[in-house]
Every structure is written in C-alpha cells, then in structure tokens.
Amino acid sequence: MSKNILVTGGAGFIGSHLTDRLLDDGCKVTVFDNLSLGRLSNLEEASKNPNFKFVKGDILDKTALFKLFEEGNFDTVFHMAANSDIAKSHANPDVDFDNTLSTTYNVLLAMKEFGVKNIVFASTSAIYGETGVSVSENYGPLFPISHYGASKLASEAYISSFCENYGFKAWITRFPNVVGERATHGAIYDFINKLKKNPKELEVLGDGTQIKPYLYVKDLVDAIILVWTTTDEKFNYYNLGVETRTTVKEMAEMVIEEMKLDASIRYTGGNRGWVGDVPDFSYSLDKIHKLGWSAKVSSNEAVRKSIRYILDKDGVLV
C-alpha cells in the first residue's frame, strides 16, 4: 500500500494504533487531532517515520479542516475523532452532538468539497440500543439509548446519504468496548483510581453482572484494515468484536488481583453503571468471521493486558 491517508483523532487511543499500523503498511499518514482526548506521546513511534505528519486542529473549526483537505490530497479518511466517554453526555448532550456527530458531518462536507471519495468510519455497537438479543448487522429497529449511540447512528446515516449523493465509498466498522495500551478512561481506570484512594474497598456501579465483550485494540486494528482492504461494496458495514465477554465483577476482581490487594467489593446495585449503558450486550460476528478474521485475544485477556499496562505506567488519569 502507498496510500495517502488522513486519520482524524489519530492521537487518541484507537487512532494512534491505527496510525502505527498504516505507517507499518507503507502508507503516508496525516493525523489531525485537537489533543482534547488524544496525546502526542501516543505518536512517539509514528513521529520517527518520514511518512508521518501531525497537524493540530479541531474538526469543528471548518476553516482549519478545509485547509487541511486542500493541502492534503488524501485518498482515504479514517474518521476516528469522537467523544469516547459515553457516560459524559447524559448531563450535556452537546458533548456528543458536537464531537461525535458534527465532526463526522464536517469531515463529509470537506470530502465533498475536495473530492475525497473514501471513508473508513469508527462506529459502535451502541447504535443498536438495548436489544435483549444478539444482533446481526441487519438488525432493526435502531433505537440507541445513549447520546453517543445516537450520534454514531446519525453519523452512519449521513455517511450513507453522502455515498449516494456524491459517489463516496464507505467502510463502517462497529466496535464493542475496546481496551489495551493507551486507553484513556473507562471502568478499569476508575477501579484503579478508586483502589489507590481506598485499598480496602472498591465501590462498583451496578450489581457487577453487566457483561460485555472487550476487544483488544490491536485485534481491532487488524479487523479494520482487513475490512478496508478486502471489501469493495459502495457501502461496507461490519460488527467487530470478540466472542468472549467479561462481567464487571470479573473485571473488578482482576484489578484487585493485579494490584495485589485484599479489597472487598461493594456494589451500588441496579443492573447498569449509568444511564445509557447497555448492561448485557453481545452481537453477531458471523459477517466479519466470514472474511477470515477473528480476535486473537479473549475478552478477559484483553482486560488483563489493559490493567497491567496501566499499572506498569502507574497511570492515573484525571
């Protein structure tokens, strides 16, 4: 490959791993990131590569975005920029309307304006809402219960209409919870931070039975690249994930074990951690498995890798 790629949100958790991989594969990569969630330290390796370029900027600043496109002459946009903290926008829905939807919409406008025809998009299992059953890519109706899920579904909808109106091609990849090196927040971080404050007792939101697949970030990146390089419809869409799942209780116990503590766990009760949380999620991976991919790292292993990475770095995030 010798493509000229734009990765939005490329300094973030998933975006930076994707950037590393695209550079390894011989692509020229420009990262555009406002560094609100992303960090330059995630791009330490990438920065050594002559095919890499970093531009600091905000997608909501249309002038800066259009200038980037005007100069960039990109073949393909990997649009990874978004708010990634789902719980956050309960108090302020604008967090996701602006950072998760309007960013996508502005990227589509820029693509239209400068004739860029290919977009790879980071979508989410949260578009499905609370289905109660394991769902395939063709599931309906789509009634997301978080503003994050709504904003990603809205993004998919506009990607679809831009494809039809302007001859774009899209690769929609839907992610479950993703963990691993460079993750910036989430339950694992919360547990570690709480245990640093009180090593005797860990308070856990919900009743601990919430169960989800946690996909290892490097497995995720493999799958995104596979979908992009091997599928060629006008509109390609895939659930990405891992067959196994981890309960919140298992996660809490793993954190305590890895921290070598003797803490008790106190559950706040209720079946979910926050409003908009889907407590028991799984979706069908048949479509991506048929492309010959499946996750190498199990959900529990992925969670443990993430815990060890944070503890090794002694990383406590604000």
Next chain:
Amino acid sequence: MSKNILVTGGAGFIGSHLTDRLLDDGCKVTVFDNLSLGRLSNLEEASKNPNFKFVKGDILDKTALFKLFEEGNFDTVFHMAANSDIAKSHANPDVDFDNTLSTTYNVLLAMKEFGVKNIVFASTSAIYGETGVSVSENYGPLFPISHYGASKLASEAYISSFCENYGFKAWITRFPNVVGERATHGAIYDFINKLKKNPKELEVLGDGTQIKPYLYVKDLVDAIILVWTTTDEKFNYYNLGVETRTTVKEMAEMVIEEMKLDASIRYTGGNRGWVGDVPDFSYSLDKIHKLGWSAKVSSNEAVRKSIRYILDKDGVLV
C-alpha cells in the same frame, strides 16, 4: 382533550392541518413557525379560535425557542418543522442538517430544560433508504440515500436517547409522500407550472415508472392523532400510509386531464427523478392497521384532490 400543545412548523402544509384538528378536539395550541415554508393563510381558520396562539420564530434561534418553552408550559410537542423539499439538499446538505436535524435537537434540548416529556414526531419512509422490498417498522439496516432521510433518522436516534436519558415519551410517525390542500411544492406543482409555460409538452424527470403511495393529508392527521391517543409505550413508532400507489406517469396524465390540455409527455429517462429519490417505494402498514386505522382516500384520489385544489386556487408557487 384539553391539552396544551406546541406545534412546531404549524403554519406549514401538514402542521396547519394538525393544528386545525387539535383545536377541533379542544386542545390549546401554540404554533411556532419561521414562515420560511409555512404561511399565515394556512392558519386563517385556526386564528379564529381563542385556544390558538401564533408565535413567529426560528427553532435554530435557541434563545427564542427557550423563551417560548419557558412561557408555554406545554404538555406535548408535535414537532413538524423541517425542510420538506427532499431534492433540495443535494446541492447543499446543510439545508437538511440545519432545518431537519438541528431543529429536532434544539426542541429536545428545550424539552429537557423545561421538563416537557412528550413528543410526537413527523418522521419519514426515507429513513429506510432503497430497500427493494416492502419494509416493516423493524427493518434494518437503515441506510437512507437522501440527506433528508439521514436527518430524520438522526432525529429519531436522538429522540430515542433523550427518551432513555430524561424519561421522555415519544410517538414516531413515519410518513410517505403526503398530498392535499396547502401542499407547498412537489411533482404536482412542478407539472402544473411547466404546463402553464408550455401547454403542448410536459417534461417529466425519469421514465415515469417511479411508483409511490401518496397519502391524503387529512387521512395522515387522523392517523397521527390515533397513534398519539391510543398508544402508550415509552417509544411508539408507526409507518403511516395508504395501500395504493401512483406512478409518475399516472400523475402527469391526471394533471394534463384536469387542466383540460392535449399535451404530450416527454420523459427525460432513467429510473429516478433526482439523486436521493427512491423510485419504487412501499412499506408495511400492518402495525397501524392493527390500531383500526386505514386511509380513506386512495393514492390516485389523493393526487387528484391535490391537483384540483391547486388549479382551483390557480396556485403557482415560486
């Protein structure tokens, strides 16, 4: 009923019929409309009713919108305001992003701010995209092909997440093409205008085989009110429509006949009128039929009523 209702877009084609009906049913109705597509003449009858109030304003003006909600003390919002000219946003996608999606989002923010918990929403068959099959309300995947359809799907997605986050209740009613008195644009208008310029020949976009259900506006209003008054889930959603359909060719012939002309029809060819048009659409009405409702007026009759109304009024719109 003695509810206190806000109808956004209540001076428009569908909104004004709905306003008339709600007043007839004894509700107090405030119409908020920027009069960009709506007209005060549509509210002539309503204006005579002491339960009616008109406020001119734009939903995109959040200060004006919040003031309206602060003073209004509404029970329920019928959110009808939107761009209604689907073909228009191919050249400028902002038309629908702003007027069809951001209007919905702002209304939801105002409801959250002022504790209004009930929303009845004008959605559309265009959320389904080009399915090739007759679809039920539970159809997936949802890949709209017009920016209008994308904006309505995005609106539904946010209505869903606001319901979950803030305890709203929603009635989503999805409309096919709607015709009848007070319609502001569409193929019937285009044909009449073209024939006034050239009574010998009518140019028709596409090959004339495009086929769609045209629902009579008063039937539509009956169905909306029925859904709102008889269903009580947290999130209620219904396809509204008519079993019969009309081809573009039939519509063109009816216009020529009603205008008493001897014009020939010249088709521009291709299977659709514009980018984003779904040329062969039908969807399942089983769910609304189970509520005991079906359209009284057939698709062809509805089209003919619309033609006669426009010709009676000698109405040529710019």
